[in-house]
Amino acid sequence: MTANTKPIAANKEKRIPVGSETYNRITEALYEEAMWLDEMRLEEWGDFLAPDLIYRAPLRLSRQRDEQAASIVHTMNHYDEDYGTLMGRIARLTQTKSAWAEDPPSRTRHFVSNILVRETGKTDEYAVKSNGLLTRNRFEEDHMQVISYVRNDILRDVNGSLKLAKREIVFDMAVLGTQNLSIFL
Amino acid sequence: MLKTLPKSPKHKSPVLPDGTSIDDLINVDMREVQLRVMADKDLYDLEMEKIFSKTWVLLGHESEIPNEFDYMVREMGADQVIVTRGKGDEVNVLLNVCPHRGMRVCTAEAGNKRTHKCIYHGWAFKTNGDFLGSPVAKEQMHGDMRPKSELGLTKANVKVYGGLIFANFDADGQTFEEYLGDMKWYYDMLFCRTDNGLEALGPPQRFIINANWKAASEQAAADGYHTITLHQWLGEFGGFNEGDIEASMMGVEVTSRTGHALRCQPVANKFKKLAAGFDSMTLEEKLELLPPPGVTKEMLPQLKNHLDPEQLALLVDQPPQVGGMFPNILIAFIYAPQPDGTILGLTSLHSYTPRGPDKLEFTNWIFAEKDAPQEMKDRIRKVTTGMLGTSGMIEQDDSDTWPHMTRNAKGPMGKNVTLKYQAINSLPRPKDWPGPAEAYDGFTKDDTQWNWWLRWYDMMTAE
Known part of the structure; x- marks a missing residue:
């Protein structure tokens, strides 16, 4: 098993086919989420988060092929968040007058692709894997920062709307090529 | 008080290819440094030889x-x-x-x-x-x-x-003891205070900032002043220092020609409500109420085995909380009050590794005392990750600032602007201050960072 394919739910759980009604709902939720993030509609993004959310971005290390399990470091993270701390971050960005890391704001584009959905054993929760590509530009930079990652999510159906209950963001860079993560992924 | 410092007998100012010497870049009497140093390729190459090949x-x-x-x-x-x-x-x-x-x-x-x-x-x-x-x-x-x-x-x-x-x-x-010099007394209070010492909670976060290594490193030499403006959101949020950022500018800054620096901030000033009556408490009562960041109550007796009474008293009343070590280390051992009323530590070290004249690698280790319970380690890691490093809500503003300085340092006009360290603490050394090195009481000033530049100057002009 390579590091990037470590499933959040056991692979024996049934795949939900691409193009099915549930798959389309989930895809639409992730597209909408990307739009909220790119358009700085962070309060709406906050509504998408479940109150028991765990949101983490583990560190990556370059390890030999036979030690790939150790390539993802779960003891240290670039993001180590829960619902409350993410709400704190949203408040800093939207309610204070001096969140300089995003003022002027980054221009971002979140690209979401390769969405694969599995059942989880809980009827209201889905294990969703997706590839992410973030482009980010600030000030007069003449280049794009490009950050790629895979996301292992749990999405939960709450009274007909989907909420993010768990997210693990696994970056492809061991040394992140960005000055900070004042943006969400 | 402007001090003209005698040049070392081994002083030899290297000359860059365009004819500028190191002596031209730093005005010791005026306490100014030309912004050019934040982007210059030739200077950078010289720093790799004169500083990073020579220091610890x-x-x-x-x-x-x-x-x-x-x-x-x-x-x-x-x-x-x-x-x-x-x-x-x-x-x-x-x-x-x-x-x-x-x-x-x-x-x-x-x-x-x-x-x-x-x-x-x-x-x-x-x-x-x-x-x-x-x-x-x-x-x-x-x-x-x-x-x-x-x-x-x-x-x-x-x-x-x-x-x-x-x-x-x-x-x-230099031996390592010479490198730490008279600042060792203070660093021992952070790194050598318990039986089993600190533990890195994992490998460090690593990320790249498009700025010269000195833009970050001179700030680590105890620049308290930037907190008021760059980190103004902390005050707007209300949780930090009970909303009073300016009060957290007070304290004693310790520093020496080693280029090392620490800010020792009075606990009673930082936690006015929590620490009401603090000054009249015994040492034990104070320790019980506000253990040093990252230390559990169970570990408190250990402190006495490793620190002398003056160090212990200072650690309790006015511990070193932020600062650095020359050339490129930031130290943070900050009290972190939590919503549930408990007080954790933000305990972290950074190194700002040079990666070229306009690029640095930010390396961030998070520490806890080895003997702390796992639950406390997990909380320290989470809280520190939230405030410092890659996604840190405090430091994301710092890392977005330094690239602008390096960009400005490339302009034909901009490079001649000088960085100014003229906020001088002219107060006498605080009475009965127990520790060695220079000690400046009151509002945070530029003396620590100026010592950082003098150390840089000493190394760049050493024969």
């Missing part, structure tokens, strides 16, 4: 390589090194350059190997860097012109201090 450089913590034959690859200035553990306490720092053809010997970032074998032609080395041999022994492919003792990996001097691994390639240079 932080590479990590021994708890990152706990087992025999563990190794990790780290950046040491512009060179890359392998940090290995041999038997017991033996820690080696080896240049990650094969003496055969210059290939990297370790291509992975960490692991466990008894022998390090270069993948190019197979030359092999022990964990202490000694040359073991080359493939096809009967052909003697390493020749016979040099003895095996000359074919090992280049070794650095190593010092493990409070578990922190420092290395220095200058065999005849």
Whole structure:
């Protein structure tokens, strides 16, 4: 098993086919989420988060092929968040007058692709894997920062709307090529 | 009070290709430095030789390589090194350059190997860097012109201090004790205060900022002042220092010509409500109420075994909380009040590794006391990750600031603007101050950062 394919739910759980009604709902939720993030509609993004959310971005290390399990470091993270701390971050960005890391704001584009959905054993929760590509530009930079990652999510159906209950963001860079993560992924 | 400092007898100011000398870039009497230093390629090359090849450089913590034959690859200035553990306490720092053809010997970032074998032609080395041999022994492919003792990996001097691994390639240079100098008394209060010391909670966060290494490093020399404006959101949020950022500017800043600096902030001032009546409490009562950041109540008796009474009293009343070590280390041991009323520590070290004149690598280790319960370690890691480093809500504003300074340093007009360190503390040394080094009481001023520049100047102009 390579590091990037470590499933959040056991692979024996049934795949939900691409193009099915549930798959389309989930895809639409992730597209909408990307739009909220790119358009700085962070309060709406906050509504998408479940109150028991765990949101983490583990560190990556370059390890030999036979030690790939150790390539993802779960003891240290670039993001180590829960619902409350993410709400704190949203408040800093939207309610204070001096969140300089995003003022002027980054221009971002979140690209979401390769969405694969599995059942989880809980009827209201889905294990969703997706590839992410973030482009980010600030000030007069003449280049794009490009950050790629895979996301292992749990999405939960709450009274007909989907909420993010768990997210693990696994970056492809061991040394992140960005000055900070004042943006969400 | 402007002090004209005598030049060392070994003073020799190098001249850059355009005719500018180091003496032209820094005005010691006016306490100004030309902004040009934040982007200049020739100056950068000189710094790699004059500073990073001569001083002690932080590479990590021994708890990152706990087992025999563990190794990790780290950046040491512009060179890359392998940090290995041999038997017991033996820690080696080896240049990650094969003496055969210059290939990297370790291509992975960490692991466990008894022998390090270069993948190019197979030359092999022990964990202490000694040359073991080359493939096809009967052909003697390493020749016979040099003895095996000359074919090992280049070794650095190593010092493990409070578990922190420092290395220095200058065999005849400063000892580690000379490097810490009179500031050791204060660093011992952070790194050498408990029986089993600190533990790195994992490998460090690493990320790249498009700024000169000095933009970050001079700030680490205890720039308290920027907090008021750059981190103004802390006050708008209300949780920090009970919403009173300016009050947290008060304290005693300790510093010396070593370039090291720490801000010792009075606890009673920082937690006015919580610490009501603090001044009239006994040492034990104070420790019980507000243990030093990261220390549990169970560990409190240990402090007495490692610190002298003056150090302990200072740690309780006015602990060093932020500061740095020359050339490129930031230290944060900050009280972090939590919504549930408990007080944790933000306990972290950064190194700002040069990656070119306009690029640095931010390396962020998070620490906890080894003897702290796992639950406390987990909380410290989470809270520190939230405030410092890659996504840190405080430091994301710093890392977005430094690139602008480096950009400005490239303009034909901008490069001649001077950085000014003219906020001078002219108060007498605080009465009965127990510790060594220079000590400045009151509002945070520029004296610590100016000492950082004087150390830079001393090293850049040393013969």
